[in-house]
Amino acid sequence: MARTYNPTAFIKELSSNMRTWVQSVHLQFNGNVDMGSGTATAPSSAGINAGVFTQFKQGNSSGVLIRVAGHGVVGSGASYNWPAAGSLVLNHGLLRQPIGYKIVDKDKTVDVFRTVAPDKNQITLQPTDNTASVTLYVF
Numbered sequence: 001m002a003r004t005y006n007p008t009a010f011i012k013e014l015s016s017n018m019r020t021w022v023q024s025v026h027l028q029f030n031g032n033v034d035m036g037s038g039t040a041t042a043p044s045s046a047g048i049n050a051g052v053f054t055q056f057k058q059g060n061s062s063g064v065l066i067r068v069a070g071h072g073v074v075g076s077g078a079s080y081n082w083p084a085a086g087s088l089v090l091n092h093g094l095l096r097q098p099i100g101y102k103i104v105d106k107d108k109t110v111d112v113f114r115t116v117a118p119d120k121n122q123i124t125l126q127p128t129d130n131t132a133s134v135t136l137y138v139f
Helices: 007-013 016-029 044-049
Strands: 036-041 053-058 064-069 088-091 101-106 112-116 122-127 134-138
Touching: 064 088, 101 112, 122 134
Parallel strands: none
Antiparallel strands: 036 053, 053 064, 064 134, 088 122, 101 134, 112 122
16 A cells, blocks of 8 residues: 655655645645536526536646537537537637547437547537537546
8 A cells, every 4th residue: 555645744854945845736636636616507497407517617637627518408508519410619728739538427328529630729529419418528
């Protein structure tokens, strides 16, 4: 089993600059890293998606959460809807090319695949079922 160290246990042995750095690293890895947080949810009229987060505040990790509602879904509060056919261009706002994405929530069986290479501003995706609503973590 790996040992864990609290920087206060050996603080006297560190220079001031090193102590500040170690304490900041300890603080971040001690439960202060987050992917983001929800800021708005789908209304109660949204059926299976009622109460599901649709808008997000970016956390301190290097990624962004994006909600995509199913084609034809209105009033969900999601930033995007899947088109009737084909791909959807998402503006991820990372200002760097993402290395990938994960589906972190979905309301039915669906897969999402990339149709164009992503760039520093956009990622282009297509679902296997355009009536599914998903939350994606683009990182």
